[in-house]
Amino acid sequence: MAKHETPLLDQLESGPWPSFVSDLKQQAEVRAKNEENVEFQIPVDVVEDLLGILELSYKHGRTHWKHGGIVGVFGYGGGVIGRYCDQPQEFPGVAHFHTMRVNQPSGKFYSTEFLRKLCDLWDFRGSGVTNMHGSTGDIIFLGTTTPQLEEIFYEMTHNFNQDLGGSGSNLRTPSDCIGAARCEYACYDTHALCYHLTQEYQDELHRPAFPYKFKFKFDGCPNCCVASIARADMSYIGTWRDDIPIDQEAVQAYIGGEIQPNGGAHSGRDWGPFDIQKEVIDLCPTDCMWMKDNKLMIDNKECNRCMHCINVMPRALRIGNDRGLSILVGAKAPILDGAQMGSMLVPFIKAEEPYDEIKEVIENIWDWWMEEGKNRERLGELMKRQGFQKLLEATGLDPDPRMVQEPRSNPYIFWNEDEVEGGWTRDINEFRKHHQR
DSSP: OOSSOOHHHHHTTSSSSOOHHHHHHHHHHHHHHTTTTOOOSSOTTHHHHHHHHHHHHHHHTSOOEEOOOSOOOTTOSSSEEOOEESOTTTOGGGSBOOEEEEOOOGGGOOOHHHHHHHHHHHHHHSOSEEEEOOTTSOEEEEOOOTTHHHHHHHHHHHHSOOOBOOOSSSBOOOEEOSGGGTOTTOSSOHHHHHHHHHHHTHHHHHSOOSSSOBOEEEESSTTOTTOHHHHOSEEEEEEESSOOOBOHHHHHHHHTTSSOGGGGGGGSSOOOSOOHHHHTGGGOTTOOEEEETTEEEEOGGGOOOOOHHHHHOTTTBOOOSSEEEEEEEOOBOOSSSOOBOOEEEEEEEOOOTTOHHHHHHHHHHHHHHHHHOOTTOOHHHHHHHHOHHHHHHHHTOOOOGGGOSSOOOOOOOOOOGGGSOHHHHHHHHHHHHHHHO
C-alpha cells in the first residue's frame, strides 16, 4: 500500500501518454521489494516521499523545495545541485534530495555495461531515479543525501573513469550531436571539438567564477539536433561555403517517384505524388532555387544553408565540400521573457586542431563578460544591454553583413575618435567647442 495518498498525481496517469508518476510508483515498489536484500544507503522510502511532497505542492500550488544552498564534493564547485524540502518531518526521505550531473559521453555513446554500472551505483547510494538526459545534456542522478556525495564521486572517478558535469555559475557540460560518427550531414568532427574544449576548460567547468551559467553546444550541421541555436551561449553549427552539389539524375528520380522524398516511409508522412515546386522550391526561405530546362538550379550565393532541400532530397543534393562551422552567441531559453536565439558572430571558420582561433574567440568573450556582466546575467542579456558593437570590440572581429539580423532602423552612427580621419576629427572638435561655449 502506498505511503501517501496522491489523488492529484493519479490524474496524470489517466491521459493517453506515459506518465512519470507511473515510473516513480514502479521505482518505489522496486525499492520496497528489495529492502530485505539490499542495504540501501539512503532511506528506502525516498521515492514514496518524493511522490508525497509533489502531491503537496500540487495541493498548495507552490513548491516545497527550499533554495539549494551550497553543497558539493571536495575540489569541485560544480556538478551537484543542492535540494532540501521544507517539510522534513513529514517527508524524511527527501529531507536531502541532491541532484548530481554526470558528464555524458560525447555524442551520448555508451555501452549497456556502463549504464548498468551507473544505475547500480545510483540504486545503492541514491534514489534510483534518473533523467536521460537533462536539457544541458548530462546524465542526471535525481536524489541523494549529503553523506553520499563524496562516495558517489569517488566511485565514478576511480572505478568508472567518469566525471561530474557542470552546474552553477560556470561552464556547463559541453554537449554535441552524433556528428560524423553516424550522420552524413556533419560538416566537422563534433566529438573532437567537444572533447577538446571539455578538457581545455576543466577549471571553468568545475570552479564557478562566471556571472552566471555558460553553455557550449556543437551541432554538426544546420539541422541543429542539439538545439544549440536556441539554448547555447556559444553554439557551433556546421556549415559549408562552396556550392551544393546536385545530382540531376536523382532530381528526376524524385520527380518521377522512383525515389521517395525525405527517407520515404521512415519520414512518418505520406507525401503522395512528389511536387518539387511545392515541396522544395516554394519553401526555400531565400527563393534561391528554380527549374530551368528540366534541371534544378541553385543561386548558391543567396543560400542560407537551411538544409530543407537537402533533407527532402538527400540523394540529389549534398552538403558542400569546403566545410567548417559558424559560431553564434547569446542564445537562452528562459521561462519568463521568452526564447532568445543565437546571433551570428563568426560566419565561417575551419574546425581544425588545435582550434586556437576558436579558443581565442571564447576567451575574449569571457574576459568581456566577466568584466561587464552583472550577477546572473547571461551573455545574451549583456549583448542586449551593451549592444553587438561592444561584443565586436571585445572579440576584435571585423563587422560582417552576415551579422546583421535586420536592416538598420536607427539612423545614428557613432564613431570612436581614433577611427575618424583628420578632417572629420577637426569638424567634430569644432562642433564640441561651439556647444561648450
